[in-house]
Amino acid sequence: MLLRSGILTSSDGDAVALENATAGSGIVLVCEHASRLLPASAGDLGLSPEALSSHIAWDPGALAIARSLSEKLDGVLLHQRFSRLIYDCNRPPESPAAMPEKSEVYEIPGNRELSPAERYARTAALYIPFHDRVSDEISRLQGEGQRPVIVTIHTFTPVYFGNPREVEIGILHDADSRLADAMLDAAADSPFRVERNSPYGPEDGVTHTLRLHALPQGFANVMIEVRNDLVRDDAEVEVVSSHLADLISEALKRVA
Amino acid sequence: MLLRSGILTSSDGDAVALENATAGSGIVLVCEHASRLLPASAGDLGLSPEALSSHIAWDPGALAIARSLSEKLDGVLLHQRFSRLIYDCNRPPESPAAMPEKSEVYEIPGNRELSPAERYARTAALYIPFHDRVSDEISRLQGEGQRPVIVTIHTFTPVYFGNPREVEIGILHDADSRLADAMLDAAADSPFRVERNSPYGPEDGVTHTLRLHALPQGFANVMIEVRNDLVRDDAEVEVVSSHLADLISEALKRVA
Numbered sequence: 001m002l003l004r005s006g007i008l009t010s011s012d013g014d015a016v017a018l019e020n021a022t023a024g025s026g027i028v029l030v031c032e033h034a035s036r037l038l039p040a041s042a043g044d045l046g047l048s049p050e051a052l053s054s055h056i057a058w059d060p061g062a063l064a065i066a067r068s069l070s071e072k073l074d075g076v077l078l079h080q081r082f083s084r085l086i087y088d089c090n091r092p093p094e095s096p097a098a099m100p101e102k103s104e105v106y107e108i109p110g111n112r113e114l115s116p117a118e119r120y121a122r123t124a125a126l127y128i129p130f131h132d133r134v135s136d137e138i139s140r141l142q143g144e145g146q147r148p149v150i151v152t153i154h155t156f157t158p159v160y161f162g163n164p165r166e167v168e169i170g171i172l173h174d175a176d177s178r179l180a181d182a183m184l185d186a187a188a189d190s191p192f193r194v195e196r197n198s199p200y201g202p203e204d205g206v207t208h209t210l211r212l213h214a215l216p217q218g219f220a221n222v223m224i225e226v227r228n229d230l231v232r233d234d235a236e237v238e239v240v241s242s243h244l245a246d247l248i249s250e251a252l253k254r255v256a
Numbered sequence: 257m258l259l260r261s262g263i264l265t266s267s268d269g270d271a272v273a274l275e276n277a278t279a280g281s282g283i284v285l286v287c288e289h290a291s292r293l294l295p296a297s298a299g300d301l302g303l304s305p306e307a308l309s310s311h312i313a314w315d316p317g318a319l320a321i322a323r324s325l326s327e328k329l330d331g332v333l334l335h336q337r338f339s340r341l342i343y344d345c346n347r348p349p350e351s352p353a354a355m356p357e358k359s360e361v362y363e364i365p366g367n368r369e370l371s372p373a374e375r376y377a378r379t380a381a382l383y384i385p386f387h388d389r390v391s392d393e394i395s396r397l398q399g400e401g402q403r404p405v406i407v408t409i410h411t412f413t414p415v416y417f418g419n420p421r422e423v424e425i426g427i428l429h430d431a432d433s434r435l436a437d438a439m440l441d442a443a444a445d446s447p448f449r450v451e452r453n454s455p456y457g458p459e460d461g462v463t464h465t466l467r468l469h470a471l472p473q474g475f476a477n478v479m480i481e482v483r484n485d486l487v488r489d490d491a492e493v494e495v496v497s498s499h500l501a502d503l504i505s506e507a508l509k510r511v512a
Binding site (some may be wrong): 002003004092093094095115116117119120123124128131132136139208211212213215216 | 258259260348349350351371372373375376379380384387388391392395464467468469471472
């Protein structure tokens with residue numbers, strides 16, 4: 001048995017999905033928490049059905065927003081096909097959050113005291129191929145003369161540790177705030193409550209994908225967080241993603 | 257630029273080397289610290305020539321022992337072609353020792369505050385391909401009906417933090433001590449000072465390769481440490497490796 005092949009079998013399919021591959025704007029939409037699918041080998045990780053469909057398993061609505069943005073902005077979209085409960089691709093292997101033993105109020109029995117072989121297999125099967133693929137796509141766009149812009153799409157739960165959250169859309173950035181600054185300027189009259197680095201910020205380790213794929217190369221970049229009760233159906237997704245597409249388009253005019 | 261390709265370029269060559277690929281004993285010799293070669297991209301990591309040729313960069317003599325054992329025992333040999341200063345393949349990415357900022361008395365400036373992108377690139381270019389390849393070879397041997405036995409080969413410095421070490425050969429093991437026990441029995445009359453889990457043991461994190469490739473599958477396994485002042489030339493390597501080959505052969509008769 002190959003060390004990494006215990007995680008994903010051929011019936012599971014690939015870790016990474018690419019959509020709108022021929023898009024021409026240079027915008028690269030990345031969705032690390034697109035799916036709550038578990039590989040067959042993972043069973044249920046000892047979690048209840050409620051936990052397995054909750055925000056600890058995925059970012060509900062994020063893939064729908066990302067797909068809509070991909071179409072509206074003519075950007076490529078890359079998303080992880082498996083739940084972050086197995087490996088959170090927005091965290092490096094050295095982070096305890098990569099294969100968490102606990103997430104919010106939920107214990108995750110199947111992640112307790114993982115063996116080195118299990119950690120290796122998850123890293124090799126899910127994390128490395130995901131970021132290799134994102135890197136490949138960015139490199140391809142550059143080769144075609146496009147100027148990559150990295151946009152990661154997340155949603156967050158409206159109630160966290162029992163506390164309701166007021167923020168509706170978070171515009172997050174790491175050391176390079178150009179695109180985020182311009183989006184926040186453009187959002188001055190937003191019908192949504194839009195905040196900088198909220199409900200998370202770089203100090204929470206959430207900008208890993210930006211640190212890998214945008215900061216070293218100086219590509220304009222932003223991480224977007226949408227409160228998931230605002231994107232419960234297609235109509236809501238359309239409202240939010242139309243607004244985000246406007247903000248991004250306007251901001252890119254100012255940054256470019 | 258692909259994220260991982262900044263580390264190894266085509267002129268550097270592969271991370272992993274396989275030797276004696278048609279060997280038929282099932283023994284898999286692994287040498288994670290075979291080389292002090294640095295990828296061109298690494299420069300000198302801010303280290304002096306003395307540090308770059310010292311035990312912090314590699315295990316002097318380990319590859320020579322492993323090659324000799326590969327021949328004597330009819331085993332395949334896999335070794336890392338680059339220095340552990342870039343990535344120590346006997347450590348997982350979550351270990352501070354994987355890309356150490358300090359090793360023994362030496363500060364390693366080129367490993368200070370590595371960016372997430374640099375850590376990713378090293379992990380993806382050196383660690384993952386190494387263990388994927390070891391895993392592939394073990395899987396192939398199994399497919400051919402061989403029974404894998406995993407033997408990792410290391411050397412240690414005779415003086416560490418100023419203190420001389422008395423032990424000459426260490427027989428190290430993790431939870432599965434079968435092969436180590438049998439080797440220690442066979443070494444009762446050894447002309448060398450042979451000790452169990454010395455100068456390191458599993459509590460030092462040195463059994464990572466065994467934990468990846470032997471323990472989960474129940475393959476007989478051992479880690480061998482030789483004091484590097486005993487293997488300074490070919491004649492010395494021949495004496496030590498002949499003795500080790502005898503110990504391993506004898507031990508495998510008892511374990512099998």
